[in-house]
Amino acid sequence: MTGRKEQGRMARGKQETQEAWNKVDTVCRVVEEGIRRGEWTAPDKLPSVRAMAERLGMHRLTVMKAYQKLADDGVIEAKYKSGYFVREADRELKAPSDVEPSWDYQAKNVYTNRSRLADIHRVPVDYQMSEALIDPGLLPNMYMSNYVKQIFDLYPKLLSTYSTVMGDPELRESMAGFFKEKQGIALHPDELMITTGSQQAIDLVSRSLVKPGDKILIERPTYSPAIDVFAQQNIRLIPVSITPDGYDLEQLEHVMKRERPRLFYMNPTFHNPTGFTVPVRQRKLLVELAERYECILVEDDVYHDMYFGNSPPPPLFYYDTEGYVIYIRSFSKYVAPGLRISVLAARPSLMRGIAPVKALADNGTPLLNQKMFQLYFFSSRLQEHVAKLRIALQLRKEKMERLLAGTGWRWTSPGGGLNLWVQLPDGFPVDRLLARCLEQSVAFVPGSICDPLGELDSWIRLSYSFINESLMEEGLRRLIAAAGELHNGST
Amino acid sequence: MTGRKEQGRMARGKQETQEAWNKVDTVCRVVEEGIRRGEWTAPDKLPSVRAMAERLGMHRLTVMKAYQKLADDGVIEAKYKSGYFVREADRELKAPSDVEPSWDYQAKNVYTNRSRLADIHRVPVDYQMSEALIDPGLLPNMYMSNYVKQIFDLYPKLLSTYSTVMGDPELRESMAGFFKEKQGIALHPDELMITTGSQQAIDLVSRSLVKPGDKILIERPTYSPAIDVFAQQNIRLIPVSITPDGYDLEQLEHVMKRERPRLFYMNPTFHNPTGFTVPVRQRKLLVELAERYECILVEDDVYHDMYFGNSPPPPLFYYDTEGYVIYIRSFSKYVAPGLRISVLAARPSLMRGIAPVKALADNGTPLLNQKMFQLYFFSSRLQEHVAKLRIALQLRKEKMERLLAGTGWRWTSPGGGLNLWVQLPDGFPVDRLLARCLEQSVAFVPGSICDPLGELDSWIRLSYSFINESLMEEGLRRLIAAAGELHNGST
Numbered sequence: 001m002t003g004r005k006e007q008g009r010m011a012r013g014k015q016e017t018q019e020a021w022n023k024v025d026t027v028c029r030v031v032e033e034g035i036r037r038g039e040w041t042a043p044d045k046l047p048s049v050r051a052m053a054e055r056l057g058m059h060r061l062t063v064m065k066a067y068q069k070l071a072d073d074g075v076i077e078a079k080y081k082s083g084y085f086v087r088e089a090d091r092e093l094k095a096p097s098d099v100e101p102s103w104d105y106q107a108k109n110v111y112t113n114r115s116r117l118a119d120i121h122r123v124p125v126d127y128q129m130s131e132a133l134i135d136p137g138l139l140p141n142m143y144m145s146n147y148v149k150q151i152f153d154l155y156p157k158l159l160s161t162y163s164t165v166m167g168d169p170e171l172r173e174s175m176a177g178f179f180k181e182k183q184g185i186a187l188h189p190d191e192l193m194i195t196t197g198s199q200q201a202i203d204l205v206s207r208s209l210v211k212p213g214d215k216i217l218i219e220r221p222t223y224s225p226a227i228d229v230f231a232q233q234n235i236r237l238i239p240v241s242i243t244p245d246g247y248d249l250e251q252l253e254h255v256m257k258r259e260r261p262r263l264f265y266m267n268p269t270f271h272n273p274t275g276f277t278v279p280v281r282q283r284k285l286l287v288e289l290a291e292r293y294e295c296i297l298v299e300d301d302v303y304h305d306m307y308f309g310n311s312p313p314p315p316l317f318y319y320d321t322e323g324y325v326i327y328i329r330s331f332s333k334y335v336a337p338g339l340r341i342s343v344l345a346a347r348p349s350l351m352r353g354i355a356p357v358k359a360l361a362d363n364g365t366p367l368l369n370q371k372m373f374q375l376y377f378f379s380s381r382l383q384e385h386v387a388k389l390r391i392a393l394q395l396r397k398e399k400m401e402r403l404l405a406g407t408g409w410r411w412t413s414p415g416g417g418l419n420l421w422v423q424l425p426d427g428f429p430v431d432r433l434l435a436r437c438l439e440q441s442v443a444f445v446p447g448s449i450c451d452p453l454g455e456l457d458s459w460i461r462l463s464y465s466f467i468n469e470s471l472m473e474e475g476l477r478r479l480i481a482a483a484g485e486l487h488n489g490s491t
Numbered sequence: 492m493t494g495r496k497e498q499g500r501m502a503r504g505k506q507e508t509q510e511a512w513n514k515v516d517t518v519c520r521v522v523e524e525g526i527r528r529g530e531w532t533a534p535d536k537l538p539s540v541r542a543m544a545e546r547l548g549m550h551r552l553t554v555m556k557a558y559q560k561l562a563d564d565g566v567i568e569a570k571y572k573s574g575y576f577v578r579e580a581d582r583e584l585k586a587p588s589d590v591e592p593s594w595d596y597q598a599k600n601v602y603t604n605r606s607r608l609a610d611i612h613r614v615p616v617d618y619q620m621s622e623a624l625i626d627p628g629l630l631p632n633m634y635m636s637n638y639v640k641q642i643f644d645l646y647p648k649l650l651s652t653y654s655t656v657m658g659d660p661e662l663r664e665s666m667a668g669f670f671k672e673k674q675g676i677a678l679h680p681d682e683l684m685i686t687t688g689s690q691q692a693i694d695l696v697s698r699s700l701v702k703p704g705d706k707i708l709i710e711r712p713t714y715s716p717a718i719d720v721f722a723q724q725n726i727r728l729i730p731v732s733i734t735p736d737g738y739d740l741e742q743l744e745h746v747m748k749r750e751r752p753r754l755f756y757m758n759p760t761f762h763n764p765t766g767f768t769v770p771v772r773q774r775k776l777l778v779e780l781a782e783r784y785e786c787i788l789v790e791d792d793v794y795h796d797m798y799f800g801n802s803p804p805p806p807l808f809y810y811d812t813e814g815y816v817i818y819i820r821s822f823s824k825y826v827a828p829g830l831r832i833s834v835l836a837a838r839p840s841l842m843r844g845i846a847p848v849k850a851l852a853d854n855g856t857p858l859l860n861q862k863m864f865q866l867y868f869f870s871s872r873l874q875e876h877v878a879k880l881r882i883a884l885q886l887r888k889e890k891m892e893r894l895l896a897g898t899g900w901r902w903t904s905p906g907g908g909l910n911l912w913v914q915l916p917d918g919f920p921v922d923r924l925l926a927r928c929l930e931q932s933v934a935f936v937p938g939s940i941c942d943p944l945g946e947l948d949s950w951i952r953l954s955y956s957f958i959n960e961s962l963m964e965e966g967l968r969r970l971i972a973a974a975g976e977l978h979n980g981s982t
Binding site: 049060061064065068078114115117118122133134136139141142144145146148149152153156157158159160161162164165184186196197199200203207212225228229232284319321322336337338339340355356357359360361362363365366367368369372 | 555635644830846857
């Protein structure tokens with residue numbers, strides 16, 4: 001055993017720190033003296049950290065600490081990304097978040113990633129029709145909160161406990177029971193993984209199953225972040241058009257045969273953004289094609305429970321006997337979306353590849369969220385809530401359709417889901433419409449970002465699930481007015 | 492507007508389903524008849540789904556559904572991954588999780604990922620010294636649970652609300668205040684990202700900043716999952732040895748100059764697994780080297796708050812004036828680990844690249860976890876708890892050192908952290924020791940998986956943070972006995 005004493009080193013460290021602070025004081029005096037002398041007067045900008053360091057022959061860190069100290073003392077003022085300024089004696093101190101130093105940022109980020117939908121969502125608006133989320137006003141918040149509080153009595157050490165990588169065994173067991181009972185799909189709990197939302201499930205699939213240079217099939221249009229997720233991997237995206245009747249299977253088989261794509265990312269039920277549902281007959285044939293051409297089907301079933309009228313046909317996963325389908329199902333979205341609980345189902349040969357990526361991504365979804373979800377999801381109140389939610393969403397959809405009825409725009413009325421996929425006149429400047437709408441606090445998704453080819457630029461996606469009915473009226477009024485102005489301006 | 496009726500299609504779907512079920516019944520009758528006739532008797536295995544489908548000229552899906560139905564009815568029995576078997580009349584039905592069909596898995600997962608630490612943790616053991624986690628017995632579970640229940644009164648719609656991608660603005664604001672007050676580091680809230688544990692932060696950095704073919708520096712030894720995370724990206728790992736005195740900076744500069752690595756993943760404070768702390772003087776020089784050679788320093792500061800005696804020197808991030816350091820700090824680990832809250836701090840030029848990857852990875856850490864963490868972390872009770880925890884961990888560390896004192900094994904007593912990095916005699920068969928220990932319900936981490944070169948195979952990492960003192964006595968007794976047997980056997 002070679003026990004080492006670290007005290008000597010630590011003491012040296014403290015001493016060095018003291019010397020550094022003496023230098024900091026020197027810089028402070030130089031600046032204060034300069035201000036007194038009138039070298040810099042309010043609201044002058046002080047020399048940059050770099051320039052002052054060179055002038056004084058000191059380290060930039062020393063100057064930076066001095067500037068920070070002077071800012072704390074109210075002598076100078078730090079403006080975020082601009083620099084340090086002499087402060088006027090009578091001006092109020094800004095809120096802490098505004099008082100930040102500028103930096104001479106030198107490090108460059110040469111690798112670009114993007115999430116175009118997140119970019120749109122970053123703009124806060126009052127009339128929110130770009131996010132396909134459920135209006136919190138449609139969820140039984142009080143009931144849920146009171147109900148899930150029980151979780152701490154049931155699991156006293158829950159806040160101290162990690163989940164297993166695959167997810168809580170109890171929840172996966174319950175989920176296996178759910179799939180068996182509700183969908184007639186037999187699953188071993190080890191064929192189920194709990195993910196932090198469906199977004200994570202898509203990401204994990206993309207990371208575990210494709211490699212640079214692979215070809216993958218993706219619907220056109222599709223869920224925009226899926227394009228970004230797969231594009232990140234440096235693969236080739238081959239678009240497959242989706243119509244109210246599903247896909248052109250002959251064409252699809254041709255492409256599978258010629259291109260041998262690794263996987264097909266699909267959203268065949270109340271498809272996002274179009275609302276289309278791939279018919280049963282195609283579902284069976286698709287599974288056969290997948291098997292024949294060894295193309296994994298990644299079935300994103302995000303809107304399964306949000307149907308109006310008829311419930312949707314069984315997932316493609318139901319028809320899969322050979323383990324070619326990966327099934328991603330959103331669950332917490334309609335129940336307690338803040339919990340972020342989705343399920344990824346895959347047979348062992350595929351799950352074996354996905355599980356290690358989940359371990360590296362986050363070591364497992366937080367157990368707290370899983371236990372809370374389980375408690376509420378399998379409660380008697382739940383099905384009642386979901387049935388009510390379906391009706392509320394249908395009413396909002398119908399309201400949106402009525403409000404758009406006079407525009408002459410075209411759409412296919414969806415049998416479920418959260419979105420209307422609306423076609424504006426050919427050549428309509430949707431990008432300019434979006435800019436104007438954002439100025440007026442109205443957000444929607446431009447069709448082009450849902451298109452792997454970046455076209456479909458006369459389409460827009462309007463979500464009716466987040467905005468309440470009175471806000472919807474005003475939001476659409478503004479949108480339609482903005483479109484009218486652009487239309488008149490452009491003709 | 493082109494509203495479409497989907498009823499016709501749905502009805503066709505239902506009809507097809509009915510026909511399919513008639514075929515399923517046919518198969519059921521064939522099997523039941525065969526069993527009555529004695530073609531298959533318990534406990535015979537039935538023909539595989541594939542073979543039966545060929546024999547009857549039916550689709551495999553039909554046969555599978557029939558087998559499932561027969562299993563549900565108790566006529567046959569499904570054994571996970573083995574197949575279907577004729578059931579003995581008197582045998583009890585198995586628990587649902589054991590009754591699962593076998594599949595002819597054809598889909599192949601050709602891309603391998605791995606998480607070797609997760610592989611070890613998958614084995615459940617009684618004497619847990621492989622996981623560097625905090626014993627839930629050391630956390631004030633009752634107090635935390637009661638305290639965080641308030642969160643639902645404070646934020647009544649919390650279970651319905653998503654976080655922003657970067658994390659809750661309120662928490663980032665508080666964290667900026669924390670860094671300013673406790674570490675003298677000025678940060679704008681937009682320079683902070685909340686992640687689902689530090690594991691996710693490392694993963695996001697790896698995904699946003701490196702691309703295939705890049706070279707990166709990584710300590711030797713290091714945190715095993717970091718090796719796996721970076722190796723996933725198909726980059727070249729260049730090991731940098733860490734010693735009780737830090738790194739060999741001359742050698743390091745030479746490597747930076749020659750190889751131009753993209754980044755250096757480091758854990759300079761109570762380093763995992765060794766417990767070493769890089770001295771202050773090196774910290775400043777490292778930041779200068781990073782700037783000179785444009786090599787980003789990824790500073791993983793997981794054990795910062797777990798010091799025994801002196802608190803650690805300031806993070807490298809403190810010395811960085813040019814934005815070359817990315818700082819990852821674990822927070823919930825010592826407070827409420829189930830919440831999985833860590834912070835990634837980076838200046839805007841780097842954060843710009845990381846934020847979109849977070850959006851694609853999970854769209855933001857669940858808000859519930861962030862709010863609960865904030866409530867507890869900034870409570871008066873917290874600092875008191877952390878101070879107690881430090882003492883408890885120090886006592887466990889000292890106990891482990893006493894229990895190992897007679898072995899002749901060597902280690903450097905750490906000034907903080909959760910692990911002992913122990914050297915066994917040269918050439919000791921650590922892999923065989925691990926196998927024996929796991930059989931005896933004892934787990935530790937073999938040194939080789941902490942080594943980017945896969946060597947260091949006479950070292951082991953023993954965590955003293957999860958196992959309580961009495962279990963530690965028995966666990967180490969078993970480990971030392973197993974080692975003694977192997978030693979005697981091999982000489």
